[in-house]
Amino acid sequence: xxxxxxxxxxxxxxxxxxxxxxxxxxxxxxxxxxxxxxxxxxxxxxxxxxxxxxxxxxxxxxxxxxxxxxxxxxxxxxxxxxxxxxxxxxxxxxxxxxxxxxxxxxxxxxxx
Amino acid sequence: xxxxxxxxxxxxxxxxxxxxxxxxxxxxxxxxxxxxxxxxxxxxxxxxxxxxxxxxxxxxxxxxxxxxxxxxxxxxxxxxxxxxxxxxxxxxxxxxxxxxxxxxxxxxxxxxxxx
Numbered sequence: 693x694x695x696x697x698x699x700x701x702x703x704x705x706x707x708x709x710x711x712x713x714x715x716x717x718x719x720x721x722x723x724x725x726x727x728x729x730x731x732x733x734x735x736x737x738x739x740x741x742x743x744x745x746x747x748x749x750x751x752x753x754x755x756x757x758x759x760x761x762x763x764x765x766x767x768x769x770x771x772x773x774x775x776x777x778x779x780x781x782x783x784x785x786x787x788x789x790x791x792x793x794x795x796x797x798x799x800x801x802x803x804x
Numbered sequence: 805x806x807x808x809x810x811x812x813x814x815x816x817x818x819x820x821x822x823x824x825x826x827x828x829x830x831x832x833x834x835x836x837x838x839x840x841x842x843x844x845x846x847x848x849x850x851x852x853x854x855x856x857x858x859x860x861x862x863x864x865x866x867x868x869x870x871x872x873x874x875x876x877x878x879x880x881x882x883x884x885x886x887x888x889x890x891x892x893x894x895x896x897x898x899x900x901x902x903x904x905x906x907x908x909x910x911x912x913x914x915x916x917x918x919x
Contacts, residue, residue, distance in 0.1 A: 696846070726907070735808070735895055735910035736847070781846050791860050792837070792908065794846030 694719045696784060696795035704801040705772055713767040713798045715782035720760045722784045727756050727767050730779045730797065739780075740767070772802045806830075808911035810896050816917045817886055825881040825914045829898030836879050837908065838871055839895040847895055853879060886918045 695718045705711050715725070724743045728736040740749045740756040742765070748757040755768040765782055781797040809828045817823050829836050834855055839847035849863040856876045864870075868886075873879040883890055893915050897908040 728910075735912045736897075736908075738907045738909070741907055783846075791849040791852055791863060793849065794839075796844070796846045 694722075694784065694793045696782060696793050698780075698782060698795040698798050700798060701796070702799040702801075704803060706803050707772060707774060709772050709802075710768070710770050711772055711800070713769070713780050713800070715765040715767070715795055717763045717765075717784050717793075720763050722760065724785065725756075725758050725765050726783045726792075727754075727765075728781045728783060728794075730781060732778075736781065769800075772800075774802045774804045776800060777802050808896055808898050808909050810894075810911040810914050812914060813912065814915045814917075816919065818919050819886060819888060821886050821918075823883050823886055823916065825883075825894050825916070827879045827881070827896030827898075827911060829877065829879070829896070830900075830909055831877075833898035833900050833909075834876070835899040835901060835906075835908075836873060837897045837899075838879070838881050839897065841893045841895055841913070850881070850894075883916075886916075888918050891916055891918045 697716045699714045726741045727739045729739050730736045742749045742758045753770040758765045779797040779799045781794050783792045783794045785792045811826045836853040838850040841847045851861045851871045852859050853873045856873055868884045871881045893913040895913045897910045899906045899908045
């Protein structure tokens with residue numbers, strides 16, 4: 693059974709810092725891995741999707757890496773801004789037709 | 805519309821009542837998912853539709869929960885004899901491809917409170 697964990701559960705940093713969020717999964721036979729952002733009381737917004745054959749994906753100040761063999765992914769946020777404050781979740785499907793399993797999320801607070 | 809929409813945004817009901825939650829996916833998206841999210845947790849998978857059929861309903865907690873997508877577009881999640889433990893935010897997502905192969909686009913959710 694696939695289990696997804698995220699560390700830390702919460703993180704508070706001053707504006708401008710670079711930071712790393714971690715995601716771990718128990719079954720390395722994944723099809724892809726997706727990072728989402730969730731603002732309070734809102735739905736989820738997809739940030740990055742990494743296919744299983746890829747090592748990383750970049751979008752603006754965000755960079756996500758994937759190491760299938762170790763069951764880990766990291767989301768790197770450069771030069772953090774107060775607007776980055778949100779909960780970040782990672783999610784994996786096992787196959788192209790499998791349900792998606794979410795981690796519990798990391799709550800990020802960027803202090804001005 | 806431009807995105808996934810869900811109605812109502814909030815629903816308060818009494819224990820034992822029946823509720824329906826609606827999801828309008830992005831036009832043309834064949835895959836539709838329902839999730840349930842409790843406070844402080846990630847979304848928990850409930851059911852996944854590919855077209856009109858439920859491709860995977862293994863996440864439905866019990867037979868009080870049922871979902872339909874009769875025309876392959878709008879979906880309704882139905883909960884019978886609601887219990888206080890059903891209180892959560894119910895999220896809907898749609899995708900242009902099957903399973904988790906493509907980006908899922910989420911709606912804002914319906915916050916269900918069972919008194």
